[in-house]
Amino acid sequence: MNILVINCGSSSLKYQLINMDDESVLAKGLVERIGIEGSQLTHKPAGKDEYVVKQAIPDHKVAVQLVLDALADPQHGVIKDASEIYAIGHRVLHGGEKYQASIVVNDDVKKVIRECFDLGPLHNPANLIGIEACEAAMPGKKNVAVFDTAFGGTMPPKAYLYAIPREYYEKYHIRRYGFHGTSHSFVSKELIRFAGLDMNNSKVIVAHLGNGASISATVNGKCVDTSMGLTPLEGLIMGTRSGDLDPAILEFLCNHEHISISEMLTILNKKSGVYGMSGGISSDFRDLQKAMEDGNELAKATMEAYIYRVAKYIGAYTAAMNGVDAIAFTAGVGENSNFIREKVTNYLTYLGVKIDKAANDAAHGKEMTISTPDSKVKVCVIPTNEELAIARETLALTK
Numbered sequence: 001m002n003i004l005v006i007n008c009g010s011s012s013l014k015y016q017l018i019n020m021d022d023e024s025v026l027a028k029g030l031v032e033r034i035g036i037e038g039s040q041l042t043h044k045p046a047g048k049d050e051y052v053v054k055q056a057i058p059d060h061k062v063a064v065q066l067v068l069d070a071l072a073d074p075q076h077g078v079i080k081d082a083s084e085i086y087a088i089g090h091r092v093l094h095g096g097e098k099y100q101a102s103i104v105v106n107d108d109v110k111k112v113i114r115e116c117f118d119l120g121p122l123h124n125p126a127n128l129i130g131i132e133a134c135e136a137a138m139p140g141k142k143n144v145a146v147f148d149t150a151f152g153g154t155m156p157p158k159a160y161l162y163a164i165p166r167e168y169y170e171k172y173h174i175r176r177y178g179f180h181g182t183s184h185s186f187v188s189k190e191l192i193r194f195a196g197l198d199m200n201n202s203k204v205i206v207a208h209l210g211n212g213a214s215i216s217a218t219v220n221g222k223c224v225d226t227s228m229g230l231t232p233l234e235g236l237i238m239g240t241r242s243g244d245l246d247p248a249i250l251e252f253l254c255n256h257e258h259i260s261i262s263e264m265l266t267i268l269n270k271k272s273g274v275y276g277m278s279g280g281i282s283s284d285f286r287d288l289q290k291a292m293e294d295g296n297e298l299a300k301a302t303m304e305a306y307i308y309r310v311a312k313y314i315g316a317y318t319a320a321m322n323g324v325d326a327i328a329f330t331a332g333v334g335e336n337s338n339f340i341r342e343k344v345t346n347y348l349t350y351l352g353v354k355i356d357k358a359a360n361d362a363a364h365g366k367e368m369t370i371s372t373p374d375s376k377v378k379v380c381v382i383p384t385n386e387e388l389a390i391a392r393e394t395l396a397l398t399k
């Protein structure tokens with residue numbers, strides 16, 4: 001049974017076709033520059049050569065049709081035709097307060113995705129276009145919306161409310177929602193299983209450290225806090241996003257630099273984080289580490305601040321849960337940087353965390369325990385797989 005997973009951005013469409021019998025990826029690919037000059041589809045079928053189609057792709061409808069053509073292409077395809085696709089799972093950024101779980105798309109679901117355009121202005125419109133393009137190209141097939149905010153929906157008010165006038169929550173639903181929810185949900189469950197914990201008696205922390213970065217606290221399988229807020233800007237220091245900062249900085253800089261609030265937000269989203277802090281060395285942690293090893297002081301200070309922030313959140317979430325049984329590192333940095341994992345866990349000896357250096361050095365992109373057997377808290381590397389998580393949710397809701 002094959003599930004097509006779709007992740008639409010404003011000018012892009014990422015896809016994977018997953019055979020759910022063995023959860024293998026039959027093909028994956030990317031349509032880029034939709035509606036812009038130079039658009040193309042790059043299709044990677046398992047066990048066959050990559051296939052690139054360069055042609056005008058004016059909208060997402062055309063992009064979906066191209067994906068279906070590539071999947072069923074006699075030479076480069078992996079299925080006979082669209083009848084071999086059982087259902088389609090869509091990553092949708094924002095479900096607002098309405099949805100705390102994935103759901104089969106109907107008119108009401110589309111209405112809520114539309115109502116949340118304000119909360120996810122870059123992603124939600126594209127996500128809806130992707131759903132409607134699939135409905136048009138594959139009539140009668142079920143589409144499932146998997147919301148990035150759903151996992152955070154179980155947070156209690158003390159974690160999701162901001163200390164601002166109540167009317168803003170009531171009028172505009174200004175609150176913490178949290179993002180990377182599909183990843184936090186998947187990795188926390190994998191961690192509970194891998195660490196041999198009881199789902200109904202577990203306290204775990206997941207540090208999703210990628211280009212975007214966020215951290216979550218989960219008690220008995222339910223998220224109780226997470227670091228991203230109304231938008232993905234809050235929390236940890238990221239590749240180009242600032243994470244937490246004093247909101248008064250915004251007015252100060254707007255006045256002194258003569259920039260608008262939206263220009264300021266662009267700076268905080270695209271020009272800050274380790275990229276901005278290091279004076280523009282790079283948003284890529286490999287470059288940053290190399291610069292640090294070459295003796296660059298700004299790179300060293302940036303790396304220290306990044307690591308410190310992650311450790312600080314782990315401490316806060318341990319307090320929030322009154323303990324922690326296991327901690328997982330995931331995403332590009334978390335799965336690959338033994339250096340960052342070692343430095344973060346150096347802050348956690350007060351919790352009884354002990355790291356097995358050889359295991360930590362050997363853990364790259366695979367499930368592994370990196371703590372010693374006598375460590376009071378299990379520390380693991382758990383690779384994230386958002387596409388598989390979306391496919392599992394889609395199958396569960398449509399079977």
Ligand code: AMP
Binds near residue numbers: 211285331336
């Ligand atoms: P993601 O957003 O999960 O795809 O993660 C992308 C980030 O992972 C990039 O910014 C890289 O800096 C980082 N990354 C990938 N491999 C390594 C590595 N071996 N060491 C440090 N960072 C890495």
